[in-house]
Amino acid sequence: MFPLNVIVVGCDGELQQLLRLELAVHAARIEAEFLGVESVLSSLRAAPISDPTRETPLQGKRDSTLMEAPRRLFIVHLDSPQEMPSIKRLSSFFPGNPILVLMDTAGDPNLPITAMRMGASQFVPLPWRADDFKQALDCIASQHGHPVNNQVIAVAGVTGGCGATTIAINVAFELATLHALRVVLAELSLQVGKLPLYLNVEPRYTTHDLLRDIHRLDLYSIQQALTPIVDRFHILAGPYHAVSPLTVPPADVLLLVECLRQLADIVVLDVPCTYDALYFDTLNAADQVVLVGEQKVPSIRALQMVHNSLGDKPHYLLLNRYDPNLPGFGVDRLKTMLRVDDLMTIASDYARVSSSINQGLPLRLKEPKSPALSDLNAVARKLVPLEADIRQMKGNNAGMLGGLIRALGIKK
Secondary structure, eight states, rough: SSSSEEESSSOOHHHHHHHHHHHHHHTTTTEEEEEHHHHHHHHHSSSOTTTOOOEEEETTEOOOTTTTTTOEEEEEEEEGGGTTHHHHHHHHHHHHOEEEEEEOOOOOOOOOHHHHHHTTTTEEEEOOOOHHHHHHHHHHHHHHOOOOOOOOEEEEESSSSHHHHHHHHHHHHHHHHHHHEEEEEEOOOOSOOOOHHHTOOOSOOOOHHHHHTTOOOOHHHHHHTOOEETTTTEEEBBOOOSSOOOOOOHHHHHHHHHHHHHSSEEEEEEEOSSSSSHHHHHHSSSEEEEEEOOOSSSHHHHHHHHHHTTTOOEEEEEEEEEOOSSSSSOOHHHHHHHHHHHOEEEEEEEHHHHHHHHHHHOOOHHHHOOOHHHHHHHHHHHSSSHHHHHHHHHHHHHHHHHHHHHTTTTTO
């Protein structure tokens, strides 16, 4: 997944088609397209953040994130050297945002240097060469990449009906919202998919369609199979029209997961409770695991069993629909039983959670006052901490270290 949104300037015809295809292959999101640099500047002056419906010359509705994203890549096609000063204007207007210039050098070896001095980060000469363009994109990605490193997070129920799908949906949405990351939520059910029902969508493609031809698909094909829910949040659903079991080796499913990893900052896997080879192979292949259980004896026993099987794999234990007043099932007692230091909980809020499911929306969009949402937000921040959380953790650690130093009488 390319780490920056892209604004395309001055590209049309065959060049526009080649550029769109190549950006799709690199999973780069085109945020807006403009006829020229002056169109970019005039559009931004005429369309403040408070008016996201202003029209751009090529796209109609203007993306409301145009002035809000921290950084973008501007890809600018120039027809002649006389247009070079426009790069300087663009660079001055958007300092810190990389600019990639596409231009026919017409035999002039000094044009790339001139473009760089005007503020361009990369120069790709025309006629179009995909390998040259890819190298330029890779260089920009390495310089302006996102600090999050393409994580795969598996959310797995340890017993049926424990609400793992609801947890997966809302944690994925919180991650997309908190960090402004591109998140893909993939449902690994090979028999009955729930995501389309929970999010009120009808995907054109499901995991069945991809797994049948997984060894013949490229990243572009897989990206086209994703269903957008909101900006930066896409899903890959399991089969939902009919119960049609598909037998595939776990290796093929894990190959699909690795492809999805290249198309998103974070992939959240909704792992159904099957206890088969695919279940455990998926958990072991993920970077982080969230095991979801309930305050019921069978669920607690299953939680302990799966927890023990994961060994040193980074994972968290979570109790869904938690009732602190349920005798014998409080957090402190269960932590002792499970021999863990941390046990996360999601507050029981049946009415609001059911309301959000019935409306096909994540909790944040339908029931933002739900206590369950606060807990889900905390789970997301534990999985991928915000910068403020990291600073606080470092501060707490420094305070503890300082206290220890003072207690031991060590002079700094």
